[in-house]
Amino acid sequence: MRECLIRGVEEPDLPEVVRVEFWSFPYPFENEVLALLYIAWRRYFFVAECLGHVVGYVAGRPEGAWGHVVSIAVMPRWRGRGLGRALMYAVESAFRSSGMIGSYLEVAVWNRSAISLYKKIGYLIGGVLRDYYPDGSDAYVMFKRLG
Numbered sequence: 001m002r003e004c005l006i007r008g009v010e011e012p013d014l015p016e017v018v019r020v021e022f023w024s025f026p027y028p029f030e031n032e033v034l035a036l037l038y039i040a041w042r043r044y045f046f047v048a049e050c051l052g053h054v055v056g057y058v059a060g061r062p063e064g065a066w067g068h069v070v071s072i073a074v075m076p077r078w079r080g081r082g083l084g085r086a087l088m089y090a091v092e093s094a095f096r097s098s099g100m101i102g103s104y105l106e107v108a109v110w111n112r113s114a115i116s117l118y119k120k121i122g123y124l125i126g127g128v129l130r131d132y133y134p135d136g137s138d139a140y141v142m143f144k145r146l147g
């Protein structure tokens, strides 16, 4: 989208990242968790900026030879325009540059839009984690090898 760009996160973005998180999840991460991801792993933290505002983000971190996509979200009114996919490609590219062999994530089994996005860009379901979320929902673990 012409009015949007995907770029590395910067410290002043964090309040808007928190806002995206708040509007996207029933159990949002605490601000401190997002701040820690920024401090420790900003290399794997990207935002989607549209019309001067952060409307989406993805945060990853290394887990051995694999990259873990810790969280991804796009503001409701900006969904369905390719930003989620672009954010996933950005974090995968950072994982690849660090020599990681693959990328993985957890997703609630009922989260059809996210599962559809991940399948579309090459993720496979590797297993199920029972009672993974605070409300008792199960999660799929999905993974993709990065060539």
Ligand SMILES: CC(C)(COP(=O)(O)OP(=O)(O)OC[C@H]1O[C@@H](n2cnc3c(N)ncnc32)[C@H](O)[C@@H]1OP(=O)(O)O)[C@@H](O)C(=O)NCCC(=O)NCCS
Pocket (backbone or CB within 6 Å): 024, 025, 071, 072, 073, 074, 075, 078, 079, 080, 081, 082, 083, 084, 085, 086, 106, 107, 108, 111, 112, 113, 114, 116, 117, 118, 120
């Ligand atoms: C999951 C999420 C990040 C996707 O972001 P998005 O910007 O809407 O995704 P995109 O526009 O890049 O969609 C890419 C593909 O995902 C799939 N997809 C996305 N939204 C979908 C929906 N509502 N229904 C079905 N498929 C969907 C489609 O296959 C789409 O490809 P297409 O446009 O060629 O049809 C967004 O829905 C979101 O923030 N959800 C709330 C937070 C969340 O659940 N995060 C994931 C936690 S694991």
